[in-house]
Amino acid sequence: MSGTAVMRFRQPSVLPGFGIALGFTLVYLSGIVLIPLAAMILKSAGLGWAEFWRIVGDPRTLAAIRLSFGASLLAASINAVFGVLLAWVLVRYSFPRRRLADAMIDLPFALPTAVAGIALTTLYAPNGWIGQFLATLGLKVAYTPIGIVIALTFIGLPFVVRTVEPVLREFDREAEEAAATLGATRRQTVFRVILPSLLPAILTGYALALARSIGEYGSVIFIAGNIPYVSEITPLLIVIRLEEFNYAGATAIAAVMLAISFSMLLIINLIQAWSRRRFGHDG
C-alpha cells in the first residue's frame, strides 16, 4: 500500500473511530459474505476447467439458467411498472382502508414463500379458481414458465413499492406545478418530470426485486412443475445435484449464477450511480 493512498483515506474527521469501523466492516463482510462465497468458488475450482464447462454447458443447466434469469428479469420489470403505479396510488390518493392496502404490500415479505407458492398453485392450477377460466381460454399458467413469473412477481412486489414510495412522497409538488405553468400537459409532466426523478429509486427497487427473484426457491418450486428443460429453475437444479451428492456439480452451477448475478447488479449499480450524478444528489 502506498503512503499516499493511506493519507487519502485518513482525512481528519469529526466522526471518531474510522479505523475500528472500517475494520469491523471488513471482518463482518468477510465472515458473512466473502468466506462462504470463496469456499464455494474454491470447491467448484477443484473440478478443473474441462469438467466445469461440461457441467455448465449441459443443456439442462443452460435451460435452467436461461429460465431463472429470464423469468427474474421479466418479473422485476413487471414489478417496476406496477410497483410504481401502486406507490403512486398509495402516496397521491387518499381512500378508505388505505393503511390496510399499504400494509398488504409487505405481505410477500412476511409470508413463508412456500405458503405463497402453494396458494398461487392452488389458484392457477387447471382446476383452480383462476386457472379454470384461463384453461377455457387455452392458457396454462401453473407448471409453466408463466407460473414462475407470477410467483416471482408476487415475491418481488414490495421492493419496488417500498423504494419508490418515500421518494415520491418527498417529490417537490411545486416542480409539477411549475411544469403546468410552463404549458406541459399532465402526461408530459408525468413522463418528463416525475418519472425521471423517480428513476434512481425505481432502479434500486428493480435491482432488489431482481436479486430476490434470482435466488427465490420456495414459492417457485410449487407452481413451476419443475419439468427439466422447461420449468426447472437453477436453484432447484442445484438442490437436485446436492441430493445426488454431486457437490462439485452444485457449486459449479452456483458459481455461474453468482457471476451472472454479480455482473447484473454491478451494471444496475453503475446506471444508478450515473443517474444519481446527473440528478445531483451527490452535488
Add this chain to the structure above:
Amino acid sequence: MDIRIENISKTFGQHPAVNSVSLEIRSGELIALLGPSGSGKTTLLRLIAGLEHPTGGRIFFGDEDASRKSVQARNVGFVFQHYALFKHMSVADNIGFGLRVRPRAQRPSRREIRARAEELLDLVQLPGYGERFPAQLSGGQRQRVALARALAIEPRVLLLDEPFGALDAKVRKDLRRWLRELHDKTGHTTIFVTHDQEEAIELADRVVVLNKGVIEQVGTPDEIYDTPASPFVHQFIGEASSLPVTLSNGEVWLADRATGLRSEGNGEAILYFRPNHIEVVEGCSGCIAGVVVGSRRVADTRRVEIEIGAGRHRVEIDLPVGHPAGEGSRIAFRPTRWRLYLSGASENAAPRKVAVHA
C-alpha cells in the same frame, strides 16, 4: 397585459383564504402583494396563475376571461419560492422545457430552443451555465434560472411567489435591485408576493396590502407609507406606536390629560404615530408624558420605550443618540405627524378615519 380581478374568492374548507377581492393591474406594472402569513397573498397569486380554482369571481387577462382556463392555457410565468427547478435536467434543458412541451406545430426547432436558452442565460447574467445541473448552483443562481425558465415561454404576466424568501439578506438585496432592472428592461406585467414590507416598498410601483383575505389598501409605496388607510396598514408598514385616546371639545385627550393635539369629533379613538415623527417638549401643558423603561440603538438614533399613565401603555419614540434620558427618567413629547382611527369598531371592519395630521 392588463389584469382585472373581480370579486375573487377562495375558500379552503370553512376558511376563506381570499374574500371577494377586486383589483386592477395595468400593463407593465410591477405590483407587490404584501401581507403577513395567512393573509391570502399567495392564494391570490395562485388564483391568477390558475394553480387554484376560485370559489367565486372572475379574472380577466386583457378583455379575455381567464378564470375558466387551465393553468397550461393561461401562459403565465410562475416563479416559486423554492425554485422548483427540474433537478434531473441541465440548466439549459430547464429553461427550454416550456418550449419543448409545446405541440409540434408551435414548437421551435431544437437549435432555436438552444439559442433562446443561451439568450435568457445572458439576460439573467449566467452565461455559460447551460450545461450545469441545478444542484451545482447557489440559491440566488437557481432563482435566476427559475426566472429565465418562466420568461422562456414569453408569458403574458410574470408571477413571483416570495421569490427571494429562501435567500440570505445580501443576495436578496442584490436580486431585488436586479429584478427591478430586469423588469424595466423587459416590461412584463409582474406581480410578486412578499411578507417583507421593505422589499415591497423598494421594488414595487404599487403595493397591495392584504390582511385576512381582504385588501386593506392599494397604493404607491409613498401612499402606503405616508397615508395608511387603516390601523393595520399603519402598523404593518414601518414602525408605529398606538395609544387609546378620547376626543372631545376639539381636543385629543389621553385619559384626563390634554395631549396638545387638536381634532374634530367625539368619542373613543386610537392615535397612531411613528417613532421618528415626534418632538420632545419641556414642561407639560399639552403633551404625552411617561417613564422611560428601556432603550436600544437603532441605526443613527436611540429608540426609547416609554410607559405612559395609569394604563401602562407602551410606545416607542426616537431620540438623538446623545439624549440624556435614562431608564426611569420622565420624558414628555408630542407627535408631529399622526393619525386617528375611531375605535370601537371591530378589527375586521374598516375603522373610520377621523383625522389626519401629516
